Amino acid sequence: MGPVEVALFLFGGFTILILLGLPIAHALGAISLLLLLVEGIPALSVPQTIYHATDQFPLIAVPFFVLAGYLMEYGGVSQRLIDFASSLVGHITGGFASVTILACMFFAAMSGSGPATVAAIGTIMIPAMIRNGYPAPFAGAVASTGGTLGIMIPPSTPMIIYAVVGNVSVTQMFIAGIVPGILTGLVLIVASWWFCRSRGYTTRNERASLRKVASAMLAARWALLAPVIVLGGIYGGVFTPTEASIVAVNYALIVGFFVYRKLTLRSCVDAFFKAVMVGGTVTIIVGLAGVFGRLLTQYQVPQMVSQAVLDQTDNPYLILIIIAIGLIIIGTFMETLATIVLLTPILLPVCMSVGIDPIHFGILLVVTSEIGFLTPPLGANLFIAMPIANVSLEQISKAVLPYIALLCLIVLLLIMAPPLSTGLIDLFYK
Template sequence: MLADWLAGIDLTTLLFVAFVFLMMIGVPIAYALGAATLLVVHAQGMPGVFMPQTTYNATDSFPLMAVPFFVFAGYLMEFGGLSRRLVNFAESLIGHIRGGHGAVTILACIFFSAISGSGPATVAAVGAIMIPAMIRAGYGPAFSGAVASTGGTIGIMIPPSNPMIIYGVVGNVSITGLFIAGIVPGLLTGAFLILVVWWLCLRRGIPGTGKRHGPADIWRAFVSAFWALLAPVIVLGGIYAGVFTPTEASVVAVAYGLFAGTAIYRELNWERLYRAALFAVVVCGTVTIMVGLAGAFGRLLTTFQVPQQIGAFILDLSGNWIVVMLAISALLIVVGTFMETLATIIILTPILLPVVTKLGVDPIHFGIILVVTSEIGFLTPPLGANLFVAMQIARTSIEAISRAVLPLILALIVLTVALVLLPELSLFLPRLLQ
């Protein structure tokens, strides 16, 4: 009976309607993807083995193994005391300027991003230290949370980046090339956000910490944070020098985190190690389920030639790559408000990447734009993963923090437009190091 009724419905329409409906009623995205796929598989009369086969094939990827290891490494370095020392070093450098606590938060996020590869993890590690400090300095809970959550978006820009790894796997793009290409946009994002936070603090009358650190203080903070600062040098330096692959680098990061947390700083005991492993398992379990079920969903899209149809529609609108890239950027920002970043990348990469490459856009450049627009999705309800992490630390409402983050979102949109119009900001470094 159900099969007869489903047979009269266009299967592409059924796939998307079922997916959107399930998300609207609160079903987690991964399960919404799987249920919509299973419904269409049943309606199509496809073999039941389609789901387990495609789900397994989507997760059976050597580069994908880097994600759980980088996540685990980030938590090891958070519980091992590395993040606190990075914050102290950042404060010794720029804490005295107006809005110094906010600037320190952004700079510390840049440091920690080169270890964690995750936006919410960066917010949790740095925000746990800096959000209370900003509240004591007069920022207010909402603005403090907004600054930390925006700084956390750099976590997916500065390599290693988990979304870049997923994009590289799905789009068959060099992950090392993506990592190199993310350095300049990531640093540019951090510098731009520091400038915006300084301006907002100037308008709000928020002072700096009032304490200018001398060379001796900066040196002591640097020595204390040396082993933490050395982590990205070893991990990223090894990748760029060709000593190991990004996947092997993730294992090196875990080994280094264990070494620094136990032998150097001696803060990583059995209890903290267990908590780091527990958090990493929860995060990576979610990612694995999503990647697998989204892979099955994407296989159906390919079977029904949805990417070709959407590509033809976009190309009919304009043959100018700038117009197309700006339109896609706007689409990705909207999609990011209700869809998790990794799901967005997995679903839309097979659809959009062939379109932009036909127009001459470099796949690495498109990957950077995809990641930058995903940053904004971390800051926009109803999803807003970074906002919810910061909201819990700051003990404020989602409404208040959403209003406070609007000027910072506008700054990220301006930066996105600049990166679209100036591809060399992303591409000159990979080309230089080729």
């Protein structure tokens, strides 16, 4: 088979298997193995490729950052972060919505996961918003959107996976995510204020005095120190991102058991179980996607796609806009990590051929993945917020539409202004 036939066979078969309800990893493995049998390629290459794809030191960081996030959640960190966020922005119009977004920003700097951020902050803030007169669908939409910052603000699991697949520096990806992550958070806070003001959701707290702000900050100091220690250690060259994930877990255990004293052996076991499930899922997907990707490379599918795109245009901005639209559509039915491991080997060569920085492309890939967390039928954040807010998928999907439009505008801004992603790297590595 030629490149076109192989691409249609792999992606068409993969899509059919997904629609039939097969798990993503199984679909990847099944269609790859079927192509090997059809083409008469020895199946011995499958375990060899899986081993090579998963034998990556940075991948170890994924389950440990997830574990650190769950330990922080169970260890009493969420409430203290919310109290501190409330002291800062709780007094503005629609303050509860702004507090939710800001608390998600703080928690995102420890968790690396969007759904974990929604669970940690949403379980507290969604009921609080509803009690204070906010419509339940809006409360769920705010928490769902805030949770997307979990993969945008480093440390981020998708950033680690992209760095492994795209063969770029995890540290540089983390540095590149700082400005877009903070910018996105601030834009969401301003948007929440505007939505609340225009819709009459005016409930807010009294303005906190400087003394109360300082007191809330002091109470949350151990939580706020976590990203300082972890990210500061990475950027300062004290330890690698993988080593930083171990530091984060140990810090979370110490704070949860001995400082806040909220962590129990039972919650610890639950956190470890969830982290193992995430780590195992990532490993299986990355391994089988490695087989899928090797077949694409072997039949020169990336080169074919690159040439087809370049035949139409060589404008890097237009190419990124086309890719972003495609990724947003794909994100509605494909899980984020699967999207990254499948499409990076195909799209990255296209971008590099027209001079697009691979770090810049990685950040755009992560930001578009944010939107996938909010779009049914797959939107993971929505499914976590729905039972907390006690609303239907239709209600929360409608309420989150303005935030999706806003995130699309942020994607466009990042495309048109690459220094927002790469500026800090240029500063660090000059």
